[in-house]
Each structure stands twice: as structure tokens, then as C-alpha cells.
Amino acid sequence: MSGVLKRIALILLGLVIVGAVVIGAEIFLALRRDYLPTSPVLDVGGDFGSGARPLRFVVLGDSTAAGVGAGSAAKAYPTLLARRLAADGRRVRLIDLGVSGARVADVLSDQVPKALEARPDLVFVGMGANDVTHATSLDAIREDSDAILSRLETTGATVVVAGPPDMRAPAFLEPLRSIAGWRGRVVAAAIEGVAEERGVTTVELARVTGPLFAKDPDRYHSTDDFHPSADGYALWADAIYPVLEEALATR
Numbered sequence: 001m002s003g004v005l006k007r008i009a010l011i012l013l014g015l016v017i018v019g020a021v022v023i024g025a026e027i028f029l030a031l032r033r034d035y036l037p038t039s040p041v042l043d044v045g046g047d048f049g050s051g052a053r054p055l056r057f058v059v060l061g062d063s064t065a066a067g068v069g070a071g072s073a074a075k076a077y078p079t080l081l082a083r084r085l086a087a088d089g090r091r092v093r094l095i096d097l098g099v100s101g102a103r104v105a106d107v108l109s110d111q112v113p114k115a116l117e118a119r120p121d122l123v124f125v126g127m128g129a130n131d132v133t134h135a136t137s138l139d140a141i142r143e144d145s146d147a148i149l150s151r152l153e154t155t156g157a158t159v160v161v162a163g164p165p166d167m168r169a170p171a172f173l174e175p176l177r178s179i180a181g182w183r184g185r186v187v188a189a190a191i192e193g194v195a196e197e198r199g200v201t202t203v204e205l206a207r208v209t210g211p212l213f214a215k216d217p218d219r220y221h222s223t224d225d226f227h228p229s230a231d232g233y234a235l236w237a238d239a240i241y242p243v244l245e246e247a248l249a250t251r
Helices: 002-032 077-087 104-117 129-133 138-153 176-197 205-215 230-249
Strands: 045-049 055-061 091-096 122-126 158-162 201-203
Touching: 045 077, 055 077, 055 104, 077 091, 077 122, 077 230, 104 138, 122 138, 122 230, 129 176, 138 158, 138 176, 158 176, 158 230, 176 201, 176 205, 201 230, 205 230
Parallel strands: 055 091, 055 122, 122 158, 158 201
Antiparallel strands: 045 091
């Protein structure tokens, strides 16, 4: 029996080693891919609609908030949201502070101070995707997320938060793609859990839009198979906008 157990143990060890080699190779390939350039930076922001005092709408986040993959500032999801908010008879001033590559810690250190200076009425924070790919610890994500929300609460603004989208991007081969998807769900749960503890409204972006991205990846992903396309960002806006409106209505 001991000989059988040894053979089983060796087989399992071999499978683990092979799996580690495969995943390591896929990570290497993912790092070597050509992704969409992050410069020149799109000029996302401005005034929309008409009215007296504008609703100051601040967006914090990463390359998706900066519109990478949208093709133009007009198709970036912060612009789409600002236009919809303005269509309800408001004058909206969009201040987009998203920076490509930003992690949760960067949102806290670099973007939140600028958001406080903007004296926002409404803030949307979409973060965590780069923490998925950089393997940031969950404790650090929770701590920084809590600090972000704590500081934004001092503005009196309505705040809405979303964790990372469905991270099962076609840019990743299997099984790395599924691992990224699992890690994305874990990071999203950490961010949204902190938000819920503070009574901050959340958007479950991965749950709402992920199945549509998976059903038609060529349409909803940009040419680098990682960032959303203009159609993908439109889906995001469809998911986020109703939550913003509901949050504003109950403030």
C-alpha cells in the first residue's frame, strides 16, 4: 500500500509542477503582450447640460476611467455617465481623475486629495483591476479602500464604488484566465465589503456585465483583448448609471 501511495504522491507532485510551469509561462506571455498605449491621455471631462449650479461629478480609477480602449473621450464611460446625468435636466461638471495603472493605494495617495479639492457632489470610484494583476494583499486593499471612503465621506458627496470588472480577459490563456477571474471576484468582494460596512452604495460590475463580455468578447473588448471597447464601456455605463441615480435620489 505504501508503494501505491508513494506513486500517487509522485504523480500529484508532477501535476503540481507541470501546472506551475504552465501558469508561469502564461504569465510571462501576458506580460510580453502589446497592450493599448496609455498616452496621449484622453481629455475626459467638461460641462454637460444646462442649469444653475453644476453637479460636480468626480470619477476616480485606473486606465478604464481614463478611457483607454474607448477610442475617444466622448465614448469613455465617465463621459457617458455625465451625459446621462445631464439628460435628466442637470448641469454636470465632470472631473475625471483616473490614471492608467493606478492601484487602490494610488487612488488613495494621488487621486483622493484632488477629489477633495474639487468639492464633489457625486463621486464614482472604480478600482482594483491593477491590484488583481499585481497580487496586492487583500488586507492592504481593505485598509486603503476604507481610507479612501473615509476621506471622501468628509466632502458630504454621494459616493458609489465598484470593484474590478470580470477579469477573464481574452488576453489571458487558460488556466490563467480563470485564475484572474477568481482573483478579480475576491478583490471585488474585499472592496465592496468595505463599502457596504460604511453604507456606501456599490455596483457589482463583474456580475452585471461579465456575462455579456464573455458572450461576445470580440465586440466588448478592445484590440488588446484586455481593456473594454467603446461598446464595452457603454455596457458599463448601462450598469453604473441607474445606481448613481438611485444613490442621488436617496442622499
